[in-house]
Every structure is written in structure tokens, then in C-alpha cells.
Amino acid sequence: MGTPFLITIATMALLSSLAIASDPSPLQDFCVAINDPKNAVFVNGKICKDPKVVNANDFFFQGLNVPRNTANRQGSNVTAVNVNNLAGLNTLGVSLARLDFAPYGLNPPHTHPRATEVLFVLEGTLNVGFVTSNPPNNMKNQLFTKTLNPGDVFVFPEGLIHFQFNVAKTNAVAFAGFGSQNPGVITIANAVFGSDPLISADVLAKAFQVDKKVIDLLEAQFLK
Incomplete structure (x- = not known):
């Protein structure tokens, strides 16, 4: 994708830096995550790697420019970059993802229990929206929806049900920034049925x- 992809990454970096992270603020320069099943220490996040053995690769992830396979029932594919595959994000309160859509592909209604999401459309046309939490006095949940084109940005508040749907006959690509190192995801249909x-x-x-x-x-x- 060349220049457009670089613009996307720069934009997402800026959006992520402006996001109000819901994770705890770090108490050190960094805390690179380490997966050690033999360690009995439990923390809200991941235990830290000894700073003396941290290296540049702990803060590095590559391949987000590569289109993903969307040959599935939903016609979409989400490539997450969070603390589970980029250990240097531990305690920093941010992460991102690439979203690929086949024509008429859907990222079905879901929530991120620990993060607000900022979505940036790089290619294609997406219909997106989120639904508010239950209002008082038996009022109906309100849907906020918008059709996005390349260069458009939309925000999904933390914890609210939301979706993205490719309404065009061509592929679509978007990038999302999250205010958490590990936003989590609950796909409504999967969880319920x-x-x-x-x-x-x-x-x-x-x-x-x-x-x-x-x-x-x-x-x-x-x-x-």
C-alpha cells in the first residue's frame, strides 16, 4: 500500500496517543510482558521481564501491511496487535488492530470490555454503529450509525455493542486504536448461542x- 499505509500508521499512532487509557498508569519506563506458567505471581496484566534483558524486538511487530484472509462466514478478519503478541505494550494502555473486509463482509456486533475504540478507514466504504446502554424508564437503546469512506474516523465508547459492515462490492480495510493493552472482545452471537x-x-x-x-x-x- 505504500504511502497510504504509512499515513494510516501515523494517524493511528496519533489517535492512540490522544486516547484516555483505561488501564492503570505505568510506574516505570516499561514493563515487557513475559509468559511464565511456572511463576505463581498474579497481577492485573502480565508480569514484567527483567529490564536488563529487554531488547528492541520486545517493542516490535511487523506484517500489518499484509492483507488477511476473509474467506469465512462473516467475510472479515481482525488482526490484533496487543500485549499478547507485542510484549512491550504491557502497562502502556494502548493497542491497535487491522480490519480486512471482503465485499459485504461484517465484523459482527461485539464489545470491548476494557477499551474505547477509534476506527480509521483506509480503503472502501463501511457502515458502522454502536448502541447505547440500557436507558431508564423503559426507553429504547439508541443506535448511532454512520457510513464511512477513506479518511473517515469513528469512535466506539468503551464497553458498548458496535459493528462494522462493508456495504460495497470491493474490499475494505480499516485500522483501529484502543485505549487498553488488552481490550478484550465479546462477540454477542458467539457468547449467547x-x-x-x-x-x-x-x-x-x-x-x-x-x-x-x-x-x-x-x-x-x-x-x-
């Missing part, structure tokens, strides 16, 4: 006000 073990069909039938056969059909989609 594909949990292990499954949520009781009686519970879901009553919640969605449908026949249990509909719930059985929906759950069967996630057992394939």
Missing part, C-alpha cells in the same frame, strides 16, 4: 421471546 456449556434454551427463548426451536437452530450454527 455458542458458549460452553450452552446457555439453557429455556432462558434464551424467554429472553428473545421466540420458540425454543429457533434457539436450537441458532445454537446449531455454532456447533459446526
